[in-house]
Amino acid sequence: MGLSADATPPRLHSAQAITLLREHEITPTPQRVAIARILLARAQHLSADQLLEAVNRSEPRVSKATVYNTLGLFLRKGLVRAVVVDPAKVFYDSNTRFHHHFYDIKSGTLTDIEETEIGMPALPNLPNGSIVESVEIIVRLRSRFTQ
Amino acid sequence: MGLSADATPPRLHSAQAITLLREHEITPTPQRVAIARILLARAQHLSADQLLEAVNRSEPRVSKATVYNTLGLFLRKGLVRAVVVDPAKVFYDSNTRFHHHFYDIKSGTLTDIEETEIGMPALPNLPNGSIVESVEIIVRLRSRFTQ
DNA sequence: AGACTGCTTAGACAAAGTCTAGAAATGTCA
DNA sequence: TGACATTTCTAGACTTTGTCTAAGCAGTCT
Structure with a gap:
């Protein structure tokens, strides 16, 4: 719920x-x-x-x-x-700093991952004529004690 | 379209x-x-x-x-x-290898980014009692010539 | 006042996805 | 074989998020 x-x-x-x-x-x-x-x-x-x-x-x-x-x-x-x-x-996120998210599958809760807590991935070559609009990393989590 | x-x-x-x-x-x-x-x-x-x-x-x-x-x-x-x-x-993805995605905002097209094409970020500390279910990186793209 | 602009609103609408209740298939066992 | 249980499938009703439309309202300018 x-x-x-x-x-x-x-x-x-x-x-x-x-x-x-x-x-x-x-x-x-x-x-x-x-x-x-x-x-x-x-x-x-x-x-x-x-x-x-x-x-x-x-x-x-x-x-x-x-x-x-x-x-x-x-x-x-x-x-x-x-x-x-x-x-x-x-979800609308009022944190406009560059950051990423944990998503707790069961509760549907989002938690920020600050930029400093995670290593930025090296970007691959882009398709021609493209510009990166955003890079979002989502780490989906579930509780260790729930099946 | x-x-x-x-x-x-x-x-x-x-x-x-x-x-x-x-x-x-x-x-x-x-x-x-x-x-x-x-x-x-x-x-x-x-x-x-x-x-x-x-x-x-x-x-x-x-x-x-x-x-x-x-x-x-x-x-x-x-x-x-x-x-x-x-x-x-x-979207349901029949590629079950570990990989990520480009998402072209305008056309709504998904393209795979193979694991070898992108440097994996170091994961931050997890909230207590949590297990990582998946890590997904989404790079949203727009055309260089579209406003 | 009259015309124009931008903003808000109720309610109709659209689309993705879920749920329900019954029908159909399939399997089990005596 | 027949009786029964289990699984799967289906049409259609329903729910929810989000969009659209047409009208009203408020302020501004001349």
Whole structure:
């Protein structure tokens, strides 16, 4: 059943969120600020669904369409990264430093692997005319005591 | 748009497919053989949907539920690997050697990176009580001439 | 005011994948 | 052979994530 949602997730102050958005050339609407205050409060991995639920525990209300639009916008503007590990949903990662992930298969939990903790692989020759967009290493884990 | 489906995909002979299934302790039913003949004919990446379509271009017909059941079974028995890169669907990889992937963002095409082509990174310390299930490196690519 | 722009919204929609309940095949054993 | 149990397959309903559409709203400019 995954993680129970944090009852009182930390939030950025509105002023901080607005500054962050402006720095990334994003018009700070009330909905975007509400989303940023939660998602960008710390390094974390949230699905669109979890975020929608967290945002709507308080005012202002934000629609599902706006959550998806905003996540897409944050992604394009480099405020968050998408992590594709669970076939059922995308996680949005507010840690924008270069890093990788442990994925606990059973619980569905993502944990960061900082760049310094892992040796960068040597890249192979690229297909012609290609540019590397990203390099993601995913280490899938299972508990030693579970079958 | 992705790739146009191969009009005449290569197929294993039924006898070969049956042998492969038996070697992996899978009862070779007609449906499983039909799926194996296509999926295991060569190293390739197919989605459940592509496979369903390919199988049903010929007899015997196989239902959607059976395709999903069979892919799950092949996965558990180690005949194929799942590759999660596209949020919209899982690819099933008939190359079971240890290897990694290029993913062309625009076309949605997967290409293998053989183990010898890439330097393996040193693994970080694992969370306590964990076992590594798999290590997957995904290099996302985009064309140099596309914005 | 009127026109234009960008943003948000509800709800319809699409697509991948799961589940259910029954039918069909297969195997076992007396 | 017949009776029964087990496994597999199937159609179709269903769930969930995510997208799309059309309308409304707010601010800005002239």
